[in-house]
């Protein structure tokens with residue numbers, strides 16, 4: 001093998017510095033065989049970056065070894081990790097939380113593992129970790145963004161992870177566990193934390209077919225709220241109709257396109273939906289911005305709340321001053337990472353609640369595009385799948401599902 005082994009003796013090592021198999025789309029290489037060495041070193045692969053940029057240009061599949069865990073270390077094997085819009089923004093260098101650049105994966109220059117969300121299984125652990133109540137086979141989430149989840153294996157400490165206790169895990173698939181902590185939590189908190197909607201009151205949202213949007217539809221329905229849901233128009237009208245139907249099946253009361261939202265007569269139409277305007281629309285959830293978001297704000301009742309949590313159109317949010325002065329609309333921002341950092345226990349409860357609904361069949365999975373990641377899967381294949389997510393109008397969220405790694 002061409003790589004150069006730079007490992008200290010197993011007892012001393014945290015991560016074996018095996019230099020350096022760094023596979024990008026343009027680099028040809030021999031097929032790799034996974035093995036666990038006689039000393040129990042775990043062979044790992046990760047999608048990494050050494051600089052910010054467009055994902056297809058900067059992502060590389062990097063191989064390295066992880067030494068057997070001791071004291072407060074554990075070795076994780078990832079099970080499912082989604083590709084969220086924030087992961088893409090983070091790779092581009094335009095996201096506020098940065099990935100962790102390190103040389104501990106055996107490179108001369110720092111690299112960072114991409115991805116922020118996922119679920120992993122503990123496959124080996126040190127004595128200190130056992131004392132904290134963890135065991136082999138436990139499932140864990142990452143406690144905070146920036147750990148790097150697009151990887152087969154990782155070395156972690158108990159500070160990096162939150163355990164999914166056996167009760168929470170029962171009946172839950174790896175994809176459900178690996179996608180619960182960001183999208184459903186965001187929808188849950190935004191529906192609850194900015195105003196108290198009464199049963200029968202309305203909220204309106206754009207990006208309604210996104211992971212967050214689908215979660216909001218379902219949670220809103222469960223809690224007795226009514227929803228107006230805005231999706232982007234599709235050229236293929238049969239696909240648009242299929243999307244309306246899909247969201248109505250989830251519990252959406254009204255589904256309209258962004259074109260319909262900006263058409264003349266939308267205010268009269270909204271009156272019809274809301275009992276002649278007597279039932280207020282008291283909350284808006286916005287992840288798009290631009291003119292369609294302004295149009296959404298115009299449908300709100302006086303003193304309503306407008307929460308912005310994303311910027312998919314890359315346009316600014318433009319608000320007429322009269323909405324602030326005369327209509328008294330309250331504009332907020334929400335970032336689930338900041339909320340979770342301040343409210344770790346509430347985060348656990350929120351996750352537990354959504355998993356409980358999932359287990360009971362009250363909360364349906366978002367559609368996913370499963371990207372199989374086996375030990376032999378090539379870097380260009382994985383990176384190609386990440387590139388695909390840069391296009392809109394997708395049928396499902398890309399999720400890395402790890403097989404025999």
Ligand SMILES: NC(=O)c1ccc[n+]([C@@H]2O[C@H](COP(=O)([O-])OP(=O)(O)OC[C@H]3O[C@@H](n4cnc5c(N)ncnc54)[C@H](OP(=O)(O)O)[C@@H]3O)[C@@H](O)[C@H]2O)c1
Pocket residue numbers: 084085086182183186207208209210211212213231232287288309310311312313314334335336337391392393394397
């Ligand atoms: N603030 C927070 O804490 C937080 C947490 C989670 C997510 N988010 C944000 O919420 C948004 C949705 O995330 P997600 O993971 O739920 O998304 P997702 O499931 O990956 O779906 C992407 C959504 O974005 C829409 N979209 C794509 N390109 C667009 C464009 N140019 N203009 C308008 N809409 C576009 C898609 O609509 P089409 O099907 O029409 O392409 C789809 O509805 C993202 O902005 C994300 O960053 C924020």
